[in-house]
Amino acid sequence: MDIAEHMLRTGSRGFRDDLARAVDDLSRSVKGLGLSWSLAWHDVVSRYRGSILGPFWITLSMAVMVLGIGFLYAELQNIPLATTLPFVALGIVFWGLISQTVIEGCESFVQAAGMLSQTSLPMLTFVWRTVLRNLAALLHHLVIVVAVVAGFGLWRTMDLPLALAGLALVLANVSWMCLLTAIISARFRDIPQIVMSVMQFSMFMTPVFWQPGERVGLMDAVLTWNPFFHMLDAIRAPLMGVAPEASTFSVLVVMALAGWAVAFGLFTATRRRIVHYL
Amino acid sequence: MSRSAKPPTAPPRPDQAFISVRGLTLRFPVYGYDAKSLKKHLARVAVGGRLDQARHGSTTVTAITGLDLELRAGDRLGLIGHNGSGKTTLLRALSGAYEPDEGQIEVRGKIAPLLDLSLGIDPTATGLENIRLRGRIAGLSARQVEEKLDEIAGFTGLGPFLAMPLKTYSAGMQARLAFAVATAVDADVLLMDEWIAVGDADFQKIAHQRLLGLVERAGILVLASHDLDLIRLYCNKVMRMDAGVGSEVVPVKALDELLARPSVR
Known part of the structure; x- marks a missing residue:
């Protein structure tokens, strides 16, 4: 008999030991990323079972929103449609990725209560599940991105590698937010409501639809101190053929490191308890 | 006595x-x-x-x-x-x-907890999808699941119903499917909360055989039960x-x- 699997669980032996366990959870969850993907894909399939368009329904409703808001804001802000429409389209698609991942992050552990309370599956598997599920949704919405990139000739000026680097940094950031909201929402059931309000508020404070004007006074403050502006701009600006702000990428790197340190610290401290919160 | x-x-042998x-x-x-x-x-x-x-x-x-x-x-x-x-x-x-x-x-x-048969079962998904998902949760790789798929599908005896959503099944049929998947994983340590008995009389008989086989192959069984006869029988x-x-x-x-x-x- 070949027995490779071995499990050792002990009472808490201090922070360092807990940290080692949390890291072990992380490495097991990364090795088992295939399971996260299976669960995520199953979520996508089962959510749209029986519908003809499936996840493309969201894509379609986004497209309608893009057209409506694109035309309206072109008129309101007096900017040519050829600039506004791609701006709004990319804004809505990538804002959707950011806000949905953070909002759905709240349910990551709560939804998995059954599995967490009777198997030794790594907890972070369920965080990756949420992130991958939203990435799968993004793949559908890429139809819109491809349409504007082709339709407005953005491919001539865009910087695709930089946009992909931006996407990678955004994913690094949304995943720690996802972990953080997952833990706190498991403990306090008010959090999902708060997260939803915060994300809705942020949508209006972030240039998703509206073009940022002169960077003076309040406008400058809103853009500089809004993490979501940097996240969105890191993907959108390179696709639009504009250089993102010099500080954007460093802000995202620092935010990812600091965010992961906080979220992982909290995970280390609460990991033993999370299953009891559920 | x-x-x-x-x-x-004595210390356990490493294997x-x-x-x-x-x-x-x-x-x-x-x-x-x-x-x-x-x-x-x-x-x-x-x-x-x-x-x-x-x-x-x-x-x-x-x-x-x-x-x-x-x-x-x-x-x-x-x-x-x-x-x-x-x-x-x-x-x-x-x-x-x-x-x-x-x-x-x-x-x-390898630990196989058979504590809750409905774990990871999605009533809106088809029988086959449920087999795949449950197999993945139990720790099988995608390839292993495909290898075992025929055997599991055959054991359920549900035939063409496997292509239908689980919610169209009767409770007994659902139990058959859940049981077949849950017991498809070979394990060294089997954990059971009450002996699992599902389905009609015929199915109970083959289910019983399958469970016994599983217990036989597993190194260790831990069975929590209120049924003392059961414990005398299996433990x-x-x-x-x-x-x-x-x-x-x-x-x-x-x-x-x-x-x-x-x-x-």
């Missing part, structure tokens, strides 16, 4: 399954639904005083106290005890879901739990003596 029967103390639990204590913080609200928590901080935790609904229940357990390959342990004595909690701790507060749990071998050792305290492990022939004791310690 059985009091002298102690668990074997064999074993379970070693030492001084296991498990406490559950019970977060009352009141205490789950953030407002209460903030209010508590705002007041600034150090208030007794219990007054805010966050009390602690000690589910298992100082439990020791050593099992080797070939051991089939029956867990007995009243409701709430900690049997299921112990099984969940052995599955790796609960972290000990004190003491340690060491398990070598060779028993342990009694009483309010979170475990007795020593005795051979199953000493079951009556174990039951006759007023309490375990």
